[in-house]
Amino acid sequence: MPKPIIEVENLTKKFGDFTAVNGISFTVEKGCVFGFLGPNGAGKTTSIKMLTTLLKPTSGRVLLDGHDPAADQAGVRRTFGIVFQDPSLDDELTAWENMEFHGVLYKVPAALRKKRIEELLKVVELWDRRGDLVKQFSGGMKRRLEIARGLLHHPLILFLDEPTVGLDPQTRNHIWSYIKNLNRREGITVFFTTHYMEEAERVADQVTIIDHGRILARGTPAALKKKARAKSLEQAFIRLTGHSLRDEEASDIEHLRMARKMWRR
Amino acid sequence: MSTVYIMWLRQLKRYFRSKPRMIGSLGQPLIFLLAFGFGFGKIYSQSGRGDYLQFLAPGVISMAILFTSVFAGIEIIWDRQFGFLKETLVAPVPRLHIMIGRTLGGATVALFQGVIVFGLACLFGFRPELKALPLTLVFMFLIAVLFTAFGTALASQLNDMQSFPLIMNFLVMPLFFLSGAMFPLEGLPRGMALVTALNPLSYGVDGLRMSLGLASFYGWGLDLAVLSLSSAFLLVVGGYLFSKIQI
Numbered sequence: 200m201p202k203p204i205i206e207v208e209n210l211t212k213k214f215g216d217f218t219a220v221n222g223i224s225f226t227v228e229k230g231c232v233f234g235f236l237g238p239n240g241a242g243k244t245t246s247i248k249m250l251t252t253l254l255k256p257t258s259g260r261v262l263l264d265g266h267d268p269a270a271d272q273a274g275v276r277r278t279f280g281i282v283f284q285d286p287s288l289d290d291e292l293t294a295w296e297n298m299e300f301h302g303v304l305y306k307v308p309a310a311l312r313k314k315r316i317e318e319l320l321k322v323v324e325l326w327d328r329r330g331d332l333v334k335q336f337s338g339g340m341k342r343r344l345e346i347a348r349g350l351l352h353h354p355l356i357l358f359l360d361e362p363t364v365g366l367d368p369q370t371r372n373h374i375w376s377y378i379k380n381l382n383r384r385e386g387i388t389v390f391f392t393t394h395y396m397e398e399a400e401r402v403a404d405q406v407t408i409i410d411h412g413r414i415l416a417r418g419t420p421a422a423l424k425k426k427a428r429a430k431s432l433e434q435a436f437i438r439l440t441g442h443s444l445r446d447e448e449a450s451d452i453e454h455l456r457m458a459r460k461m462w463r464r
Numbered sequence: 465m466s467t468v469y470i471m472w473l474r475q476l477k478r479y480f481r482s483k484p485r486m487i488g489s490l491g492q493p494l495i496f497l498l499a500f501g502f503g504f505g506k507i508y509s510q511s512g513r514g515d516y517l518q519f520l521a522p523g524v525i526s527m528a529i530l531f532t533s534v535f536a537g538i539e540i541i542w543d544r545q546f547g548f549l550k551e552t553l554v555a556p557v558p559r560l561h562i563m564i565g566r567t568l569g570g571a572t573v574a575l576f577q578g579v580i581v582f583g584l585a586c587l588f589g590f591r592p593e594l595k596a597l598p599l600t601l602v603f604m605f606l607i608a609v610l611f612t613a614f615g616t617a618l619a620s621q622l623n624d625m626q627s628f629p630l631i632m633n634f635l636v637m638p639l640f641f642l643s644g645a646m647f648p649l650e651g652l653p654r655g656m657a658l659v660t661a662l663n664p665l666s667y668g669v670d671g672l673r674m675s676l677g678l679a680s681f682y683g684w685g686l687d688l689a690v691l692s693l694s695s696a697f698l699l700v701v702g703g704y705l706f707s708k709i710q711i
C-alpha cells in the first residue's frame with residue numbers, strides 16, 4: 200500500500216485556554232477527494248492553516264508528502280495549492296494580474312501560464328472581465344477568481360476551504376467538474392471543506408466529520424450513511440454531530456463561540 | 465528573481481493607480497519648503513550661513529522619501545487585513561525574496577516621490593550642483609530602501625492600524641527631526657550629536673547634501689557604508705520576521 204500523502208497525528212491547537220483542534224489524527228491517500236466536514240467553528244479552517252504553514256500547532260505532527268511544516272516549511276509549500284475561506288485577492292489589481300502574480304510566484308512557465316489563465320478565467324466566466332480591477336467585482340465573482348487562481352499551478356495537493364460558498368448551483372457544478380477532472384487526469388489530491396452536504400456526497404471519495412475540534416466519524420459517504428442509518432449524507436451528518444449545519448437554534452456553547460468570534464473582531 | 469520582480473511590479477501598479485496618494489504625499493514636503501524655506505530662511509541667512517533653501521532642500525527631499533518609504537512598508541498591514549498576505553505567505557518562495565521584492569517596490573515608489581520633490585524644490589529656487597547626479601540618486605534610493613525595509617519589518621509584526629499613530633509620532637517624526645535634515649550637524653550639543661549620529665537618516669541627508677555640492681559632515685564613504693549596511697541588516701531581519709508570521 201502506498202504511503203498516504205497527508206498524515207496528521209494528534210494535531211492540537213489552543214488559543215489561550217480554548218482548544219480549537221483537539222488531538223485529531225487522520226490520513227489522506229494520494230489521489231483522493233477528501234471531504235472535511237463539520238459545523239461552524241468545528242476547527243476545519245484552523246486545521247487547514249496548520250497543514251499549510253500558516254499556523255503553528257500547539258502539539259502534534261503533520262506530514263505533507265513526507266514534509267514536516269515544523270522542520271521544512273519550504274518543502275511543504277511546494278506540495279500544495281489553496282483556496283482560502285476568507286478573501287485573499289489584491290483588490291487594486293485586475294483579475295488577470297491576480298492570476299499572473301500567482302503564476303509567476305509559483306513559477307508556472309510563461310506559455311503554460313498564459314494558456315491556463317485563459318482556460319481558467321473562461322471556466323469561471325471571468326474572461327471578459329479579466330482587465331477589470333477586482334474591487335469592482337461582486338462577491339461571487341471574487342470567489343470565482345479565488346478558485347481559478349488556486350487551480351493555476353497544479354500542485355500535488357489542493358486545499359479548498361469552502362470553495363463554492365455563495366455561488367449559484369450551476370457555477371458550483373461547473374467548477375466541481377473541472378476539479379474532479381484535474382483530480383482524475385493529474386492525480387491531484389483534493390482536500391476540501393463545505394457546508395453543502397449534497398455536494399460532499401457527490402464529489403468526495405472519503406469524508407471525515409469534525410466537531411468541537413474532534414473527529415466524530417470517517418469513511419466513504421456510503422459507509423457513513425450506513426453507519427448512521429441515514430438516507431443522505433446530510434441526515435447522517437445531523438445524526439452524528441447532533442445538530443444541523445443550518446441549525447437556527449444554536450446551542451449555548453454555540454452562542455458562547457459566536458460571542459468569542461465577535462469580540463475578536 | 466521572479467519573486468522579487470513580481471512583488472516589485474505589484475507595488476508599482478498599486479502606487480501608480482492611486483492618484484490621491486501620489487498627490488497627497490507631496491503636501492507635506494511642499495509646506496516645509498514654503499514655510500521653512502521662505503519663513504525661516506531669513507534668520508538662517510542673517511546668521512551668516514548663506515541661503516537656507518539650499519541647505520533645507522536636500523532635507524525635505526529626504527523627508528519625502530522617508531515618509532513615502534515607511535508608508536509603503538507599513539502597507540503590509542492592509543495586505544494582512546484584506547487577506548492578500550496569505551497568498552504570499554503560502555507561496556513556495558524564500559521569505560527573503562518576498563522581503564526584498566516588497567522593499568524594492570516601495571523604495572522605487574519613494575525614489576520617484578523624492579525626484580518629484582527635487583523638481584519642486586528647483587522650481588522654488590533650489591540651485592544644486594548636478595555634477596554628481598548619479599550619486600544623488602544612489603543616496604536617495606538607499607534612503608528609500610532602508611526605510612521601506614524598516615517599515616515592512618516593523619509592520620510584519622502588527623495586526624492592525626492601531627499602532628500607526630504611535631509609529632508616526634514616536635518613530636518617524638523623531639527620525640526626521642533628529643537627522644540634520646532641518647539644521648546643520650556642526651557644533652551640536654553632545655547629547656544631540658550622539659542622537660543624530662545614531663540615526664541612519666542623518667547619513668542619508670548628509671550624503672545627499674554632499675552629492676549636491678554642499679559640505680558633508682560624516683564623509684560620503686561613511687554615509688554609504690552606514691546606509692547600505694543597515695539596509696542589508698533590515699532586509700535580513702525582515703525576511704526572518706516574515707518567516708515567523710502566523711495568521
Ligand SMILES: Nc1ncnc2c1ncn2[C@@H]1O[C@H](COP(=O)(O)OP(=O)(O)OP(=O)(O)O)[C@@H](O)[C@H]1O
Pocket residue numbers: 214217219237238239240241242243244245246284456459460463711
Ligand atoms: N485566531 C484565533 N483566536 C482565537 N480563537 C480562534 C482563532 N481562530 C479560530 N478560533 C476559534 O477556533 C474555533 C474553530 O475555528 P475554525 O475557523 O477552525 O472553524 P471552522 O470549522 O473553519 O468553521 P466555519 O465553518 O465557520 O468556517 C472557533 O471557535 C473559533 O472561534
Ligand SMILES: [Mg+2]
Pocket residue numbers: 243244245284360
Ligand atoms: Mg472555516
